[in-house]
Amino acid sequence: SQTIHQWPATLVQPVGSPLSLECTVEGTSNPNLYWYRQAAGRGLQLLFYSVGIGQISSEVPQNLSASRPQDRQFILSSKKLLLSDSGFYLCAWRPWTGRDTGELFFGEGSRLTVL
């Protein structure tokens, strides 16, 4: 069966510090991978998505970046965090089955507080 994990679960970081959130998917090949951010009381905001190794699409211009060094690994990074980067970050995957229902499977989430 397929599983998705992301870590760390909780982060408290000072302004200007770097960030690295990691997500891995097991039990599937060539998944579509996504990074979302959810601010309190707001909808999910798509940050990045990837359809394959090294292929990253950015939806929102900001000081975050993403990389996909391996098929089932997706990393969200920042060189210098801003206060506005605080939020709940969610990694998600969607299977590429040819008969695509679009259902997303989410990781456990990473709560980032920038002070």
Added chain:
Amino acid sequence: GQNIDQPTEMTATEGAIVQINCTYQTSGFNGLFWYQQHAGEAPTFLSYNVLDGLEEKGRFSSFLSRSKGYSYLLLKELQMKDSASYLCAVWDSNYQLIWGAGTKLIIKP
């Protein structure tokens, strides 16, 4: 622009029935999803509608009217564990998910 509207918060009583509405205006339509999200946790998939009509899955049902840009999620025999946020999301013509802000459902004994 693309927009999904759903009520911010609803309150219901344990054992009762509640209907959560969602209206959407998107560039194209390839399906509508409902997700449940408990506080501090990730969303989990509830239902997917792509054709008009009602889809029933246990205590939960989801309805879609594409001509009206409208969907609802119906929860029957409410339980305390149903207290959560319910997110409506639409798959647009580019197969990107557009998310509503979610409806926080509070269940009272």
